[in-house]
Amino acid sequence: MLTIHGVTRSRASRVVWLCHELGLPFRQVPVIQAYRLGNPQAPGAALNTRSPAFLALSPAGTIPVIEDDGLVLSESLACTLYLARKHGGPLAPADADEDALMLQWSLYAATTIEPESLTIQMLHRPGQSQPAENATLVADAAERLVRPMKVLEDRLSRHTHLVGDRFTVADLNVAEILRYAQGYGALMQQFPAVQAWLSACQTRDGFRQMWAAREAEAP
Missing domain, CATH: 1.20.1050.10 (Glutathione S-transferase Yfyf (Class Pi); Chain A, domain 2)
Known part of the structure; x- marks a missing residue:
């Protein structure tokens, strides 16, 4: 299943919207922007864009990131364009x-x-x-x-x-x-x-x- 890393109050909104348009099931991991936290590296801090676990997936430390059939892809517009092309239909390019x-x-x-x-x-x-x-x-x-x-x-x-x-x-x-x-x-x-x-x-x-x-x- 497609995984979207990033809270919806971010550019991940673009990918989430597209998934709903396509009827595409997805799992969402709520990675939050580090700047929204007082101390993003404090023990017990919410998973965020400076968390080591997320940086291992995305060294740039930005959301969204998607995982799809082994592909790890960042940059929201790259994600939406990729998913539209892959799944086709009226949202995708015809030629x-x-x-x-x-x-x-x-x-x-x-x-x-x-x-x-x-x-x-x-x-x-x-x-x-x-x-x-x-x-x-x-x-x-x-x-x-x-x-x-x-x-x-x-x-x-x-x-x-x-x-x-x-x-x-x-x-x-x-x-x-x-x-x-x-x-x-x-x-x-x-x-x-x-x-x-x-x-x-x-x-x-x-x-x-x-x-x-x-x-x-x-x-």
Whole structure:
């Protein structure tokens, strides 16, 4: 059986969501990020990304990591792309062209959208007082996202999905990256096609199952 190492409140969410979409059974080992613990190496500390047992599996000390039929694979986007290709179906590429496009959109989101989106997720606190410096950093990150978001808006104003006019692993990967910035209305309201597409992605049963598991975990 496929094993996913990593709590769902991490990039493991991408792999968990995909497994639900595919109806793929899996076992999940709740490895937590070391930075969430006061002393990750203390006796009795929860299994975390600095635990020797996990580092033996993943020297980089990052989650998620999957084990599948003897393959040990890290990097969440590599994991989702691999599983989609292996198990096939509508989420997988139908041919070499679709394979290339799914890789293109996944890497585009990882390189041009994720860094700024993470800044927004970490610093934006709607309805709460926050340092002026944080608000400036969030606004600057959002401004840097306008150009790549325009690329997505153009694509999604002409197509229902990113590849093949159907929901695929490319949509899943990009949606989970963009989710980090979703709460910043000043950015998202500029891109109605992206908003509609993201909402459609997040109403899927696979996402809802993943999200319920995520919410059940300790913050």
